[in-house]
Amino acid sequence: xxxxxxxxxxxxxxxxxxxxxxxxxxxxxxxxxxxxxxxxxxxxxxxxxxxxxxxxxxxxxxxxxxxxxxxxxxxxxxxxxxxxxxxxxxxxxxxxxxxxxxxxxxxxxxxxxxxxxxxxxxxxxxxxxxxxxxxxxxxxxxxxxxxxxxxxxxxxxxxxxxxxxxxxxxxxxxxxxxxxxxxxxxxxxxxxxxxxxxxxxxxxxxxxxxxxxxxxxxxxxxxxxxxxxxxxxxxxxxxxxxxxxxxxxxxxxxxxxxxxxxxxxxxxxxxxxxxxxxxxxxxxxxxxxxxxxxxxxxxxxxxxxxxxxxxxxxxxxxxxxxxxxxxxxxxxxxxxxxxxxxxxxxxxxxxxxxxxxxxxxxxxxxxxxxxxxxxxxxxxxxxxxxxxxxxxxxxxxxxxxxxxxxxxxxxxxxxxxxxxxxxxxxxx
Amino acid sequence: xxxxxxxxxxxxxxxxxxxxxxxxxxxxxxxxxxxxxxxxxxxxxxxxxxxxxxxxxxxxxxxxxxxxxxxxxxxxxxxxxxxxxxxxxxxxxxxxxxxxxxxxxxxxxxxxxxxxxxxxxxxxxxxxxxxxxxxxxxxxxxxxxxxxxxxxxxxxxxxxxxxxxxxxxxxxxxxxxxxxxxxxxxxxxxxxxxxxxxxxxxxxxxxxxxxxxxxxxxxxxxxxxxxxxxxxxxxxxxxxxxxxxxxxxxxxxxxxxxxxxxxxxxxxxxxxxxxxxxxxxxxxxxxxxxxxxxxxxxxxxxxxxxxxxxxxxxxxxxxxxxxxxxxxxxxxxxxxxxxxxxxxxxxxxxxxxxxxxxxxxxxxxxxxxxxxxxxxxxxxxxxxxxxxxxxxxxxxxxxxxxxxxxxxxxxxxxxxxxxxxxxxxxxx
Numbered sequence: 001x002x003x004x005x006x007x008x009x010x011x012x013x014x015x016x017x018x019x020x021x022x023x024x025x026x027x028x029x030x031x032x033x034x035x036x037x038x039x040x041x042x043x044x045x046x047x048x049x050x051x052x053x054x055x056x057x058x059x060x061x062x063x064x065x066x067x068x069x070x071x072x073x074x075x076x077x078x079x080x081x082x083x084x085x086x087x088x089x090x091x092x093x094x095x096x097x098x099x100x101x102x103x104x105x106x107x108x109x110x111x112x113x114x115x116x117x118x119x120x121x122x123x124x125x126x127x128x129x130x131x132x133x134x135x136x137x138x139x140x141x142x143x144x145x146x147x148x149x150x151x152x153x154x155x156x157x158x159x160x161x162x163x164x165x166x167x168x169x170x171x172x173x174x175x176x177x178x179x180x181x182x183x184x185x186x187x188x189x190x191x192x193x194x195x196x197x198x199x200x201x202x203x204x205x206x207x208x209x210x211x212x213x214x215x216x217x218x219x220x221x222x223x224x225x226x227x228x229x230x231x232x233x234x235x236x237x238x239x240x241x242x243x244x245x246x247x248x249x250x251x252x253x254x255x256x257x258x259x260x261x262x263x264x265x266x267x268x269x270x271x272x273x274x275x276x277x278x279x280x281x282x283x284x285x286x287x288x289x290x291x292x293x294x295x296x297x298x299x300x301x302x303x304x305x306x307x308x309x310x311x312x313x314x315x316x317x318x319x320x321x322x323x324x325x326x327x328x329x330x331x332x333x334x335x336x337x338x339x340x341x342x343x344x345x346x347x348x349x350x351x352x353x354x355x356x357x358x359x360x361x362x363x364x365x366x367x368x369x370x371x372x373x374x375x376x377x378x379x380x381x382x383x384x385x386x387x388x389x390x391x392x393x394x395x396x397x398x399x400x401x402x403x404x405x406x407x408x409x410x411x412x413x414x415x416x417x418x419x420x421x422x423x424x425x426x427x428x
Numbered sequence: 429x430x431x432x433x434x435x436x437x438x439x440x441x442x443x444x445x446x447x448x449x450x451x452x453x454x455x456x457x458x459x460x461x462x463x464x465x466x467x468x469x470x471x472x473x474x475x476x477x478x479x480x481x482x483x484x485x486x487x488x489x490x491x492x493x494x495x496x497x498x499x500x501x502x503x504x505x506x507x508x509x510x511x512x513x514x515x516x517x518x519x520x521x522x523x524x525x526x527x528x529x530x531x532x533x534x535x536x537x538x539x540x541x542x543x544x545x546x547x548x549x550x551x552x553x554x555x556x557x558x559x560x561x562x563x564x565x566x567x568x569x570x571x572x573x574x575x576x577x578x579x580x581x582x583x584x585x586x587x588x589x590x591x592x593x594x595x596x597x598x599x600x601x602x603x604x605x606x607x608x609x610x611x612x613x614x615x616x617x618x619x620x621x622x623x624x625x626x627x628x629x630x631x632x633x634x635x636x637x638x639x640x641x642x643x644x645x646x647x648x649x650x651x652x653x654x655x656x657x658x659x660x661x662x663x664x665x666x667x668x669x670x671x672x673x674x675x676x677x678x679x680x681x682x683x684x685x686x687x688x689x690x691x692x693x694x695x696x697x698x699x700x701x702x703x704x705x706x707x708x709x710x711x712x713x714x715x716x717x718x719x720x721x722x723x724x725x726x727x728x729x730x731x732x733x734x735x736x737x738x739x740x741x742x743x744x745x746x747x748x749x750x751x752x753x754x755x756x757x758x759x760x761x762x763x764x765x766x767x768x769x770x771x772x773x774x775x776x777x778x779x780x781x782x783x784x785x786x787x788x789x790x791x792x793x794x795x796x797x798x799x800x801x802x803x804x805x806x807x808x809x810x811x812x813x814x815x816x817x818x819x820x821x822x823x824x825x826x827x828x829x830x831x832x833x834x835x836x837x838x839x840x841x842x843x844x845x846x847x848x849x850x851x852x853x854x855x856x
Contacts, residue, residue, distance in 0.1 A: 037566060037846045054482035056843035063614035064840065073616040076570040076846075093574070127847050138465060142504040146521070186491035188501040399842070402830050412492065414827070415484035418465045418504075419555050420848065 004029045004071075005341060008089055008098035010079050010270070012039050012062045015306030015326035015333075016104035020072050021065075022334030027341060030072040031096060033089070037061055037076055040127065043323060043387060046167060047404075048130035049260075050137065050174035051182075051413035055127045057400045079105075079270060084278045084299065100301050102333050103274060103288075107307040107321055110264035110285070117238040121259040124167060131420060133260060137175065138418050140258045141183060144190045151255075157195045158256035160243045162235050163263030164201035165209070166358035169218060171260055172199045173361030176225040181411040197227045198254055200245060202263075204231050207358055207366065209320065214366040217375030221360040235263075265321060267308045278302065283310045287318065292348030293336055294329055303336070305329035311349065319351055328352065357383045362408065432457045432499075433769060436517055436526035438507050438698070440467050440490045443734030443754035443761075444532035448500050449493075450762030455769060458500040459524060461517070465489055465504055468555065471751060471815060474595060476558035477688075478565065478602035479610070479841035483555045485828045507533070507698060512706045512727065528729050530761050531702060531716075535735040535749055538692035538713070545666040549687035552595060559848060561688060565603065566846050568686045569611060572618045585623045586684035588671045590663055591691030592629035593637070594786035597646060599688055600627045601789030604653040610841045625655045626682055628673060630691075632659050635786055635794065637748065642794040645803035649792040663691075693749060695736045706730065711738045715746065720776030721764055722757055731764070733757035739777065747779055756780065785811045790836065 005028045009016045012034035020032045038059040047053040066072045081090040082101065089096040109123030122132050137159070144156035159175055161168045179195035186192070199206065199222065205215040206222065206229055222229055230247060237244035242255045267286035275282045280296045281289045287310035288296065294309065296302045306326035310318045319325045332349045339346045355369035357379070365380035367373065374382065388401055407413055433456045437444045440462035448460045466487040475481040494500045509518040510529065517524040537551030550560050565587070572584035587603055589596045607623035614620070627634065627650065633643040634650065634657055650657055658675060665672035670683045695714035703710045708724045709717045715738035716724065722737065724730045734754035738746045747753045760777045767774045783797035785807070793807035802810065816829055835841055 037570065037844070051484075054484045054843070055847065056479075056482045056845055059845050060842075061614075061844045063611075064842075064844070067614045074614075075574075076567075077574075127845065131847075139504075142465065146503075146505075183491075186489075186495045186502075399831055399834055403827055406827055414488070414492075415482075416465070416489045416492070417484055417487050417555065419483065419559075 005337075006031070006097060006099045007102065007337060008033065008096055008100075009102040009104060010034075010089065011104035011106055011268075011306070011308075012036070012074075013042075013104060013106050013306060013326060014323045015106075015330040016102065017062070017065065018327045018330030019102050019104065019305065019333045021069070022331045023071070023337065024069050026071070026334070026338040028071060028100075028337065030069075031075055031098075032062060032066065032072060033075045033077050033079060033091070033096070034062060035076070035078040037063070037074075039065060042125070045124055045127075045130050046170045046174055048127065048415070049124055049133040049171065050178060051134055051416035052174065052407045053400065053403060054415045055131065057403055059127060082270075082274050082277055082302075084274075084302070087301065098301075100303070100337050102330075103270065103302065103304045103308060104306045104326070104330065105268040105270045105308055107265040107267050107285075109261055110266035111261070112264055114238070117235075117261070120238045120240050121162060121243075121261040123261040124171070125265075134416070135418050135420060136258050137178070138416060141187065141190070141192060142418075143257070145187050153190065154194075154196070155241060155255040156257050157190065157192075158198065158254065158258070159195065160198045160200060160254055160256045160259045162200050162238075162243070162259065162261050164199050164203075164206035164229065164231070165262060166207065166356075168199055168201070168260075168262035169206060169222065169358050169360055171262060172197055172222060172227045173225055173359065173364075176227055177361055177411075178413065180226070182413045182416070184411075197225075198230060198256070199227050200230045200233045200235060200243070202232070202234050206231065210356060210358070210366060210368050211373060214368055214373055214375060218358065218360055218366050221364040221366075221375070224364075225361050265307070271304075271308050274302075274304075283318070285310075293346065294333060294349050303333045305333055311351070313348065314350075322356070324354060325351060357386060359383045433765075434459070434525060434527045435530065435765060436461065436524055436528075437530040437532060438462075438517065439532035439534055439696075439734070439736075440464070440502075441470075441532060441534050441734060441754060442751045443534075443758040444530065445490070445493065446755045446758030447530050447532065447733065447761045449497065450759045451499070451765065452497050454499070454762070454766040456499060456528075456765065458497075459503055459526075460490060460494065460500060461503045461505050461507060461519070461524070462490060463504070463506040465491070465502075467493060470553070473552055473555075473558050474598040474602055476555065476843070477552055477561040477599065478606060479562055479844035480602065480835045481828065481831060482843045483559065485831055487555060509701050510698075510705055510730075512702075512730070515729065526729075528765050529731070530758075531698065531730065531732045531736060532734045532754070532758070533696040533698045533736055535693040535695050535713075537689055538694035539689070540692055542666070545689070548666045548668055549590060549671075549689040551689040552599070562844070563846050563848060564686050565606070566844060569615065569618070569620060570846075571685070573615050581618065582622075582624070583669060583683040584685050585618065585620075586626065586682065586686070587623065588626045588628060588682055588684045588687045590628050590666075590671070590687065590689050592627050592631075592634035592657065592659070593690060594635065594784075596627055596629070596688075596690035597634060597650070597786050597788055599690060600625055600650060600655045601653055601787065601792075604655055605789055606841065608654070610844070625653075626658060626684070627655050628658045628661045628663060628671070630660070630662050634659065638784060638786070638794060638796050639801060642796055642801060642803060646786065646788055646794050649788040649794075649803070652792075653789050693735070699732075699736050702730075702732075711746070713738075721774065722761060722777050731761045733761055739779070741776065742778075750784070752782060753779060785814060787811045 041058040044058045077091045111117045147153040183192040234246040288304045307321040359365040365383040366375045367379040469486040472486045539545045575581040611620040662674040716732045735749040787793040793811040795802040795807040
């Protein structure tokens with residue numbers, strides 16, 4: 001029996017995991033490498049950051065997901081580099097040979113050349129990010145309750161969210177719900193409904209990648225939720241107690257103790273390392289330019305998918321860094337490998353845009369679907385349905401639904417725990 | 429309007445929270461101080477440590493629990509001392525005057541004079557302890573999968589639990605379930621069912637505080653779960669890769685990378701500080717000796733309840749550090765305060781032992797009830813019923829039940845996340 005074709009997949013996100021699953025019936029040996037032992041359903045991470053769901057509700061152990069797939073194994077590890085010539089992944093504690101490599105290590109936050117801002121304005125990419133943001137939000141209310149100086153109290157009750165893409169809008173909506181509903185009557189000295197939520201966006205409207213009519217609907221929903229939207233606003237400074245903005249040429253400063261980052265993302269550093277090693281090119285965000293079949297130029301045995309890939313064919317700009325793109329590319333990567341082993345040729349990857357959805361608070365959303373543009377409650381129902389449908393990797397999606405329905409109907413967010421770190425970083 | 433009687437309660441555990449709730453209708457102002465923002469249902473902490481439940485399932489935000497109680501407020505803070513003469517609690521950032529003080533700050537682990545063991549053998553008292561233990565258990569299997577040396581592999585697959593009280597027995601049972609059921613088929617190079625679980629106990633039987641017949645039943649259940657029980661075994665050393673024991677005079681060493689501590693507890697340090705300040709006495713475990721009405725000798729305005737109190741009246745030894753004692757003492761403390769304000773006298777505190785329960789794995793338990801001693805499945809049903817009943821502070825107890833039933837019937841433990849710390853502390 002000859003050695004089977006070895007496929008190594010780096011990254012167990014939407015792209016990598018879907019690729020592994022789609023290789024289920026192919027005559028290959030799949031090794032999925034991730035530094036975490038779980039797949040994360042990132043679109044609901046904002047619910048963890050705001051205490052509506054627990055981390056385990058949106059994380060599925062990779063070994064559990066793949067346990068019935070006989071040709072797949074999971075390896076907890078992190079690739080520090082790739083030896084393209086000898087076709088080996090370099091791990092911290094060893095090497096891993098491959099015949100075909102799928103690189104799907106995704107992206108992380110980017111602070112536009114100001115890495116020092118991260119300390120004051122955490123982003124939302126990992127479970128730890130989410131519990132840290134949850135901790136800061138809840139501690140801010142606790143600190144406000146303890147503060148007797150009215151002015152200082154109001155800086156604790158001011159939350160600035162930088163970036164009005166889907167994550168920023170979702171965080172703003174959930175924060176508003178916390179302030180107005182969840183924490184109602186829980187404090188004796190402050191009124192949480194006096195909370196000020198400022199959503200800052202450099203473009204001229206919220207959800208700038210959506211059609212203008214939906215941006216307007218989202219802006220209306222945000223207004224009803226008491227969220228202040230600052231568009232055309234460039235962040236010029238983030239300190240511990242304030243955010244500096246440049247709004248249509250004028251400087252202003254917002255005193256705020258809690259700043260959340262939902263703006264820039266940058267491809268994982270493995271992209272640049274691989275580019276150097278393989279003589280490939282990256283764009284400004286660190287994404288690798290790929291061929292129409294998602295391979296690296298001149299390296300047909302290396303495929304790059306998801307947030308790490310810059311796929312700009314058919315006259316379109318790079319595809320956005322969303323789950324849908326990663327999932328479709330993961331499936332394509334698996335089909336390509338299977339076709340090659342049969343000596344067949346596959347046409348180029350084509351992205352089918354099934355639409356975009358963003359939710360704003362309890363029962364409003366905007367949906368930009370191929371034949372339909374919706375906002376308000378109907379859009380929210382579609383959002384809910386699609387998100388539940390897509391948590392297909394999750395054995396516990398019923399539980400997530402129950403938890404969710406519970407939070408929804410009781411206005412409660414039971415996962416409101418301040419954990420980790422010192423409980424008193426009131427001087428963050 | 430005169431100032432109402434001020435009751436300050438330190439600690440939001442079973443005793444402190446129950447006292448606050450029982451003062452609901454009394455003409456007092458209650459301030460509940462805790463350094464965490466949630467009440468923790470400690471009896472189920474082992475389920476979090478073994479991935480069966482999420483932290484939020486067993487933690488209820490204190491503000492949420494007390495939000496409808498108009499005469500109570502919650503303060504996130506930690507008492508660093510008590511000024512007995514001026515009747516003030518000293519906080520990190522201020523002072524808090526009281527008319528009556530209830531001290532209910534509980535206990536933490538104790539390593540019998542070997543604080544250096546803690547690094548290698550974490551105990552199970554907080555949410556962070558539980559997620560750290562969960563991390564170590566899951567990482568041990570990951571490390572074993574990566575290890576090629578057969579001997580080293582087996583040290584990763586050996587788990588030693590020190591202390592065969594209820595917590596140790598529960599941890600051992602849950603670990604066995606993880607090894608035999610949950611992780612089945614999830615690994616490709618190791619067989620998790622080869623895991624060795626050693627439960628070490630200094631007394632001559634497991635569950636030494638239970639009747640001998642129930643200890644024997646528990647030992648039988650543990651054997652069926654493939655747990656090795658070492659009784660009469662004193663721990664003499666805990667290093668990173670082994671545990672040294674003295675068993676009936678003979679020294680032995682168990683090579684094991686994961687050691688969990690379920691043995692000694694010690695009263696919170698506030699006990700000794702208060703003893704010094706008030707001229708009171710503490711026992712060897714740091715518990716304050718209290719009067720028949722739970723007050724400190726000569727200090728009728730200070731009550732000590734729960735794990736921090738040594739209540740040894742009616743010829744009995746000190747009451748055990750269990751939830752039931754704390755709950756009954758919390759209720760008594762509230763009744764005492766209410767009676768005094770009416771000028772009434774209350775008889776001494778009497779503990780009503782409603783029995784003890786410990787669970788061993790999926791469907792076995794032992795129950796030592798006033799008129800009934802049970803083991804096996806019937807005891808487990810009682811255990812389940814009582815635990816669900818007692819999560820009364822939890823708005824989400826229905827959710828806990830659903831989560832639990834899910835884990836139970838699917839053999840899955842969905843909260844199996846390795847979070848926090850570096851994902852690669854393989855050289856712990």
